């Protein structure tokens with residue numbers, strides 16, 4: 001989206017997008033920050049890319065481009081504006097910077113990390129390569145640029161099956177999410193060597209959570225993120241990335257649905273589908289939740305924190321991402 005497309009903002013009219021999930025009195029409290037952010041975006045030639053786990057006032061109130069990790073990476077390639085504010089976590093901002101080296105990329109709070117990204121180093125990859133010579137390294141995008149640079153190709157939860165199949169090999173090293181790796185191995189039949197990383201949000205769900213949801217809500221459709229342990233995925237009706245879950249809801253219209261993932265995902269979909277019942281067994285991601293309206297406003301006012309990627313790792317890291325984006 002170009003900045004010229006960001007027209008003057010009407011806070012009362014914008015309430016329509018969130019009226020089913022945010023009380024009107026609460027929406028009024030967001031007016032000052034949202035109006036300031038809309039003005040700053042125009043003044044600063046900025047767009048906001050927001051992950052599906054943003055809270056509704058961010059997701060529906062100020063974001064220009066919304067989606068899962070894969071969509072945000074793809075969309076980052078087509079941004080016209082000079083500044084990208086990444087309402088998400090650090091690895092997403094790094095990915096946007098790698099794909100847009102000439103643009104300014106801001107992350108509202110530098111502490112927005114990810115337990116997966118923190119679980120692995122390039123040395124871990126070197127050790128795995130030594131133990132499994134010849135096996136390609138498929139790295140989840142939830143990693144640092146340094147780790148991507150030591151990899152052959154990236155994947156997201158939205159394209160992991162296609163990426164593994166595109167390699168045409170019997171064995172891969174897939175890091176750092178042990179659960180995603182096991183879930184994808186089950187779907188592809190490829191031998192997958194992995195690393196003991198896990199998402200601190202999705203690893204907390206258990207099969208019993210799903211059993212209890214079904215007992216309390218007969219007929220409910222259960223959708224799980226593939227970062228959940230395999231025994232949780234086995235209890236669900238469908239597993240997929242946050243964008244896959246959205247597509248499922250939009251095409252299948254389940255009357256009652258439980259999303260086994262981060263809390264805001266249900267809120268954002270419920271805002272758009274007031275006719276459906278959302279059961280909300282959610283866990284919060286503390287890193288995603290650092291992207292408050294206040295933090296986004298301050299980032300635009302101060303021009304920071306700005307994300308940069310070390311030039312020594314930028315080129316190989318970009319190569320691993322671009323190789324992923326080339327697989328359709």
Ligand code: 13P
Pocket residue numbers: 052067068069070142156157158199227240241242243
């Ligand atoms: P998606 O790619 O499915 O949006 O997942 C990103 C993420 O961080 C999930 O925890």
Ligand code: SF4
Pocket residue numbers: 089113114115116142199200201202227262285286287288
């Ligand atoms: Fe990382 Fe999990 Fe948070 Fe996603 S939800 S950013 S994988 S900790």
